[in-house]
Amino acid sequence: MNVKIQIDELMRRYDGPGPGASLLILRDGQPFVRKSYGFATLDDRSPVTPETNFRLASVSKQFTAAAILLLAEDGKLSLDDSLRKWFPGLPDVAQDMTIRQVLSHMSGLIDYEDVIPAQMTAQLHDADVLEILETQNRTYFPPGKGYRYSNSGYALLALIVGKASGKDFARFLEERIFTPLGMTNTVAYEQGISTVKHRAFGYSEERGAWSQTDQSQTSAVLGDGGIYSSIDDLAKWDAALYDDRLLSAKSRALAFTPVTDTDDPTVRYGMGWRITQEAIGGRTLWHSGETIGFRNVIVRYPEQRFTIVLLSNRNDPEPYQTARAIANLLLK
Template identity: 85%
Template sequence: MQTQIDQLMSRYDGPGPGASLLIVRDGNPVVRRGYGFSNLEQRTAAAPDTNYRLASVSKQFTAAAILLLAEERKLHLDDSLRKWFPSLPDVAASMTIRQVLSHRSGLIDYEDVIPPELTRQLRDADVLAILQTQNRTYFPPGTGYRYSNSGYALLALIVGKASGKDFATFLEQRIFAPLGMTNTVAYEDGISTVKRRAFGYSEEQRSWTRTDQSQTSAVLGDGGIYSSIDDLAKWDAALYDDRLLNATSRALAFTPISDTDDPTVRYGMGWRITQEAIGGRTLWHSGETVGFRNVIIRYPEQRFTIVLLTNRNEPEPYQTARAIANLVLK
């Protein structure tokens, strides 16, 4: 089976940017290994403790932070966005935290309306400033689905307001440290560091170019967390019991709320949900940003999880991870 898995992972092996692969069954790692390189310039091999920028895989942590604060009644899921951000335009009055979590708010994509004079790297607060100028929506809140990085940037700011701590500190103190995720960080340049960091690359004219950061890479709530397969194994284990979120919160996260653009996929709160022919129900999320493509797929009925983190612009890892899961579960 390892030979077959290596064949499926062959594009990541060799002298280029690589990947780290984790397969967990019944709480035990079945496969835990790296392929290729996490840093081409220094020829650093990818390993189980290599930390990759998770991109939108980060959204499950943002959602968990909101659900933790809801458990503590420091916020309510049906709060209006205007309660937390009075500076938002009138259209935000009927948008709720619950809708934002499941991409049903109708918020405008901040990436499409960045002012041309704003050329520096953006932070979550900049997303709020941009949205303050947008008194329009894609649809009336609660009536449709549109995947929204804007919403998750606002959720990170709400975590800060509701907890009295900045988003990165809250994650560290309430999620990462309690779970023993000692190398996971919501990365802020000049404030925090990433240990054993993978750098992102893109293939251009048959050679690899470092493409590690974009203008939006410093926005934390929608994609700014770095982690490893070793730390994500601890995260996965915590989602089976009450050590982090209670049963009610986990049910909220894992219950389908929104139909999506793909009729086979629904969305809960920070998780996509599908039904597979092999393995049954899956809870998953992909993440894509300049130089990184990642996926985590959980098969809770099988107590089986696969995590594939990569520091390259292609290939897309979801189908590779599914093929590996089907191989192991068949």
Template identity: 65%
Template sequence: MRTAAALLTCLLVACASGGGTMQSVDERVDSMMSAYAGDAPGAALLVVRDGEPLLRRGYGLADVGGRVPVTPGTNFRLASVSKQFTAAAIVLLAQDGALSLDDPVRKWLPSLPAAADGITLHHLLSHTSGLVDYEDVMPDHVDGQLHDADVLRLLEAQDRLYFAPGSDYRYSNSGYALLALVVGKASGRDFATFLRERIFGPLGMDGTVAFEDGVSTVAQRAYGHSDVDGAWVRTDQSSTSAVLGDGGIYSSIDDLAKWDAALHDDRLLSDASRRLAFTAHTPTGEADVDGYGYGWRIHDSGHGRLLWHSGETIGFRNVILRWPERRLTVVLLSNRNDPEPYALARRIAALYLEAP
């Protein structure tokens, strides 16, 4: 009898208040996402399994001042989630034979100082270059915004490294800004154009753009916000927001579903190229990261191999999680400074990974 009573209690606790039925997974997810709902900066959430969206919805506002709601087509600044596109551009050019991943970076950017002699494109991709962080050597006051070319100019004056190339790991926005410039040199097109013509256009990612103020626009744009003394204030751009290679791409969950699908086959990258990108080339010492690939963190999650990356910048917090062997992907994009969404995305993913 005690066992039956305990089972009845569990069933009553697990039931939704209306109709006495168990909460659906969608309802549980909506409850988990409730902090993003309402009249506040919001989020877009995508769950894809076997190429089919199990859940795609927006919460809250893309623009608080204009009271514009988030939809699955809202484009968020991806921040460092952009790095997987920068890496893919370099790997595509290697497939084309336009460059080699073993090329010295000074082959393409000869104005770098002698200290960079031992750095290859592979080192830049895997954060093992030892390059100085450009954020640490920026002027205290910047008129306008820095661009990738400005990062190069800053590094030209730094004839030193943190460590010998290939000997250690240190996450480097500098390296990915330089990779964007290499894409331009090797392809004969600027970085944004190359991405549009070789990745976004062929995949039908029509709303995705490496945003250049005065050159391109962002359709259905989410604006970044921060909580300042209990009020949401627009904090959409900083002095480094125009650097494209390390974090300047805008995209939506609908477009990222197309990107995810392309990473399961060879429509864009060959099997060999995807293996390179998804290989843990170096340990990082970071939590939930066994190693860094090319634009991806890699981790044995207990549910198989997890490929993931976060992106944090002023007013935006994002994450993409992919379990390729399970054919499950979760993307959570938000236009607010807090909270970081990784832990929440993992909890949402668990609902689907643990389902029978």
């Protein structure tokens, strides 16, 4: 069977009259597959296209990490700075937490989603996460002595980017990453401030019907998951990770080198990237992202110069295994 037909078969659940997906397969920087399925919005039945922008959710973390690494290159911060240096209002437990630990989910910070005060009923922003964490004088483990995936930490990193650069996080990303790389439609979305071109809205299937579930209380937190992008723009991001056009070789090595084991024995974590060793394809750098109504993944096989990006505006299916199945068709 033709391999592109096999790929369409793996993507079949995204095709048809429901919310859809965009799929990009890059070989040596060139698109082998650049294809979209289903609808970006159900009310007007707008189809997904390669330009459609999806909320990346935690795929955003690689951009947050890159922003921190750029500022470290600029000498505006040190990865070994204490969080208390940047946020004096944090409790004493934060004194021994460093930016480096936060990048690799080794800080022990409390998950802000678990301790949102009852009076905070509006949509939260990164600054609200800081306010919540200022009340939490406890940790899950001593800083640097464990791993726990932390959206809290990445919200704080976005605030550090703002403090260290003198610009807000969204503007820093635009000026230092998105615009230089030609990612002209990618944005850290702020309602009332910015817009998302070619926007996909998120949906969840409930009792056989799709309902729009585009935003939750935490959807406006930028550092842990608030970036919108498309497969076309992420192709430019992928290209930039092979050379010095954005990050130095030293910074890329920091991002892509395993720092810690995770709660999955097959996965380690660098800075904004998960790292695995695959039987087919070798070393992979990847990250998934899921939030209400969106599920996404980017999987890079750098030694093969091969990348798969799968973005979807639906709560199911989970895309990582689909991406791996596609890679297993194409890599030997």
